[in-house]
Amino acid sequence: MKDLIVPQEYVRDFHFSTDEHLMIMLRIMGPDLDQARDFFKSSADKIFHIKxxxxxxxxxxxDKFRLNSIYMDEGPPISVDIDPEPEMIRLILDFEWVK
Incomplete structure (x- = not known):
């Protein structure tokens, strides 16, 4: 997969902590979960074009940004509850602007 378009409803927070550091927090649910997990799983230190x-x-x-670090949290766990919550993944992506 070369490109990943993240719909706005998945973006929970998006801000520059400094002029050169961009933090993006995503929460993804449903059929796009596996695609996002696989895309970001081994993406640390890769360069992304973010628009x-x-x-x-x-x-x-x-512009181009290097993914410095990624935090991935998958949940909720599989349950035998009658009304289980849907699967989801939370991602915190820390990017640095590439000059």
């Missing part, structure tokens, strides 16, 4: 609109200043961003 989006920065929410605070509504500034368009289209």
């Amino acid at each position: 989006t609109i920065e929410p605070v200043h509504e500034k368009e961003i289209s």
